[in-house]
Amino acid sequence: MTEMVYGTLPRQGGEPVLPRWWRTIDKLTLIFILVLFGIGLLLGFAASPPLAEKNGFEPFHYVFRQGFFGSIALIVMVSVSVMSPLMVRRLGVLGFVAAFIALALLPVLGTDFGKGATRWYSLGFASVQPSEFLKPGFVIVTAWLMAASQEINGPPGKIMSFSLVLTIVLFLAMQPDFGQAALILFGWGVMYFVAGAPIFLLIGIAVLVVLGGMFAYNNSEHFARRIDGFLNPDIDPTTQMGYATNAIREGGYFGVGVGEGQVKWSLPDAHTDFIIAVAAEEYGLVLVLAIIFLFLVITVRSLYRLMRERDPFARIAGTGLACMFGIQAFINMGVAVRLLPAKGMTLPFVSYGGSSLVAGGIAVGMLLALTRTRPQGVIGDHFIGRGRGTLGQNK
């Protein structure tokens, strides 16, 4: 044997990139994401023509845009999912820095589109919402800091990430965008939880969040009105909530039929925040349960795969991405059924919106990259081939 290999070139990197990608990727999640995107397009055909008509475009203008941005998002997703965790971390940190600067400059350069909150940059053909792009980068940076803090002689990553999250929340609250702020806080809490947070500290944070919410209620009219609307037991039939509830009721189990729904004509946000109401009205409970099932499987399956992950960075970052994805879907649908107060939050991959789609593609791409099947433990070290094989015998 020794003669046979002597003098041959050492083989670098194992098998080719794409076959390995296909072998190690979480195929079910990938397929489910594609299905969700398909449902989003299908619903876009129903939900967006009223808006297109109002804005003077041909009826399926927004569906084509959705398809265009969706294609970009899917390409981005696959590209990111090919990367190694190390690459994900590097690009994520760079992306975070860029998104954070964009967020910080919003009050100066942003536009509010007459909606009472400055959240967007207008680029002419499209608008960009930096906070959407901030989320995946934020998760990566936080996971990096937390993972680093677990190293021997590592930096105080938890404190650093906490000050970071406070800064971001402050910027988001200034817009005001309490929905994204809550999402960021939630993501940080989940990551800290998985990174081994002491339980009593988590309880303390929960108390702080409640107090913060009360502060926001007392000091922001924008916030207080939404909470009041939620606590009020009667639904005014002419509010968004009223229309959404009524649409779900009209739909029943099997829907009123494709294109027959009425809610899209009354709800200004039918194609974004209340897309689930359109789904419920036209296709009924069946499609809604299918959508819920897809989100649930994607979230829980990713968490399950992360249970085997030994690399703290991959585990913490993956948890943050999966949970933010899941909670965003939960909040969006919870609002439509009045489980939660009204909050502007898109349904990932289903709602219309370029920023939300592309940012979602980045986030899910990262998640897929981090949940890829990787050799774990000592075996992994051998396969990754860091050249420790000989040193390992020095034990």
Place this chain on the structure above:
Amino acid sequence: MMRTPLRPLARILAAREKGENPDHIERENIRLRHEELRDKARRGSEGRLLLLGGFFVIAFATVGLRMGHLSATEPSEPKSMTIGAGITAQRANIVDRKGRILATNLSTYSLYANPQNMIDKHRAAKELAAIFPELKEERLIKDFTGSRKFLWIRKKLSPEQMQAVHEIGDPGLVFGPREMRLYPNGRLAAHVLGGASFGREGVHSAEVIGTAGVEKYFDEFLRDPANGGQPLELSLDLTVQAATREVLYGGMKLMQAKGATAVLMDAYSGEVVSMVSLPDFDPNKRPRVLTSGDASDSPLFNRAVQGVYELGSTFKIFATAQSLDLGLVNPATLINTQGPLRWGKFKIRDFHNYGPTLSVTDIIVESSNIGTARLAMQIGSERQRAFLDKLGFLDATPVELTEASGAKPLLPKNWSELSAMTISYGHGLSASPLHLATAYASLLNGGQKVKPTLLKQKVTPPLGERVVSYETSVASRDMLRQVVKRGTASFGEVEGYAVGGKTGSADKPKPRGGYYDDKVIATFASVFPAHKPKYVLIVTLDEPSIHSMGETRRTAGWTAVPVAAEIITRIAPLLGLRPEIEPDAIDEITLTSN
């Protein structure tokens, strides 16, 4: 805890001897330590990740269940307009003492608009303006094209109007079921019933709340679903009310009076069988409250309860009754009626000069101010005040109308001897006709107090405290009967019903003090049949005058009395009273004096 050094000295020394870099040893040890830490951390996070997974399962399951629950319920917005049981007959009916309807409910529809659902806003506005002349097209267009998502157009629609709106065919015009209050008898008993209007309004129904009268006083009872639609039974008798109003209205017009009121009360139970105040109004279309001028000129003003007037000589019977009851006089006692009676600067005169003396009975029959004033001097102001208090003249009437509590009698600030003298013949104390009816009933039913009520009494309520002795009550009846037989109220005779009563013609006070010469409040307070009193009737005319036998007559004997007689002629048969022959003399008791 076992601590393993990262740079074990023995191995470092050995490495140095071999010429190797000892840092490799440290790096390798750190790596191994990390491996251990990672394994430990992974095991620690396994449970936490499972917990997170469980949280998401529960969260999504909740959303799914809630979606399923919503999908399973029926849509409830106005799209499905079923006239459900929940909106019918919410407010109880009001009926008279024989069960005839005074107030009931009618289901109708209100019209509202959801402008964002409207197809052709301009056409809808134009056609609405054509159906409802009171709506202005420009205003509607402004409302429809503005930012409003909801607006009321009309609160009640007739079936024809509703059909016309249907024919516009705009999906943004929506009907909401309504229950409206209907008073089928129009103006009859308007002041008693008051009125109702919409309170809080929703798309599916609106609250009907009482705005005045018994509708307001019994608002909670009428709205209480626990009563099971049981009607509110009033003491009024609809036919009697109708006859009373008709005659009183005719009398008011004939006498050119600006207002009139009549109260018919059961002398024993205090039930008000009829209460009319003119001018009146239609409670189906309640007029607006006057914002300027005198509220008592509004048709909404209930003269019988809210109008406090100096009721004049009708008060004289209280002075004689008290004198009799105190044993100061008997009906035949002669009283000095030499006039004028001077009290300081003040002179009391009579309408005619009745000569030097009159018996107590004749003081009532001839209505002598001087005689009554002399009786009041004997009684004294303290005792007079206490007596009038017992008869209910010092407080608002306890009748079940919201307006009643605000109508307090006007009393002299200082109840002096002079006040006692003027009050004895009905000046210086203002009270409502209902006060007077209550006091007459209490005085004449045998002398026990009654409480005025508008509710039908299933059993005759027990009589209240005694105000005068039975003998005094009987003597008073006889005196009042003499007034009709041979005194100032001779036009009040109604054959077979033995009417007794007392006239009162009080000069109206000027707003700035003093009295008008040519404006009186003419009142006839009557009881029938006088020998066996059943009912007390008070008729008051405001500023009547009639030209008769070459003179302009304003006194009650010429005005209120004939009207009251006509009312009694009409209502006595309705009340089930048969004409009967009057016993010659009252032989039940012996009149004595001490």
